[in-house]
Amino acid sequence: MPTAVAVTSADLALPAQDERTLPAVVLPDLDRQPLEQAVLSLHALVEQHGHVVVVYSRGAPAAVERRLHTVRSLLESDRIALFxxxxxxxxxxxxxRQLRQLASCDLGPGVLASAGRLLTHYLHAGALLGSVARLDRVPVDLKAHARSWLPGSQFAVLAHPEPQLVRLGPGAALKGPEFATRLVHARGQLTSDWVTAGLAPAWNVQGVHEAPLPAESATWWGTGKVVEFCSHLSDLPVLYQLVASVRQSPCHWCGIQVIGDRCVFCSAAPPPAHDLPVPAG
Structure with missing residues (x-):
């Protein structure tokens, strides 16, 4: 069975991008259900798929993260990666969803889970906001805070890869990707077509799709007056080539093949240089 990709709420399970995209496993209400039920659910998932990658947002309640770490500790499993x-x-x-696409390919579980860190570099994520008064994810100067109290003010914000904030108006622009992408956006309590009519053409995206706004977005952005957006690579061959071209190496602790400098399953970092074997000769 392919590695399972799980999310902590149904609104993080976007519709399949193509016929090969595997369905997401939704782990809802982890902080509300009995601990025994959560342990049994994740144990059954590991037994069925071999390995599980749980992807969740920093906007999720702290109780959700505590529950995930508790369950993994109780199962004493190095086959559950928390990302x-x-x-x-x-x-x-x-x-x-990108990981769900890649899960159908011939990638080992360690490489698939490690791919998440790699693919973040190719995402451009931001939002159109009606207020930045409670925004703490991107630096906001005093002038922007003052302007956010003016009726009708809107701000275009890029949170990743480099923070940007501009007040919406003539000539307002955000630095976008230098490669071909698609754009997905989600509307909150803000009525504006700037993302589709202004940002998308400026970024030369190859397609625009709408999705439901995740429930955690209002917490993350500090306001429900938001239109969130994210540009991304969508073609499976491109995603696969990016991941497959990176050097793989076995984790020195658990032995699973990974990419990058830290194992996503056992969390082991590379050993100190003086602990590495000395090449012969």
Missing amino acids: RPDLPPLAVAVLA
Whole structure:
């Protein structure tokens, strides 16, 4: 069975991008259900799929993260990877879908789970906001805070890869990707077509799709007056080539093949240089 990609709420499970995209496993209400039920659910998932990658947002309640770590500890399993990227909720949903696409390929579980960190570099995630008064994810100067109290003010914000904030008006623009992408957006309590009519053409995206706004977005952005967006790579061959071209190496602790400098399953970092074997000769 392919590695399972799980999310902590149904609104992080975006519709399949193509016929090969595997369905997401939704783990809802982890902080509300009995601990025994959560343990049994994840144990059954590991037994069925071999390995599980749980993708969740930094906007999720702290109780959800505590429950995930508790369950993994109780199961004493190194086959559960917890991935909490520093991205807005819609971008987390996009990243989870990319991993679901790759899960259908011949990638080992360690490489698939490690791919999440790699693919974040190719996401451009932000939002159109009606207020930045409570925004703490992107630096906001005093002038922008003052302007956010003016009726009708709107702000275009890029949270990743480089923070940007501009007040919406003639000539307002955000620096976008330098490669071909698609754009997904989600509307909150803000009525504006700037993302589709202004941002999308400026970024030369190859397609625009709408998704439901994740429930955690209002917490992440500090306001419900938001139109969230994320540009991303969508073609499976491109995603696969990006991941497959990176050097793989076995984790020195658990032995699973990974990419990057830290195992996503056992969390082992590379050993100190003086602990590495000395090449002969």
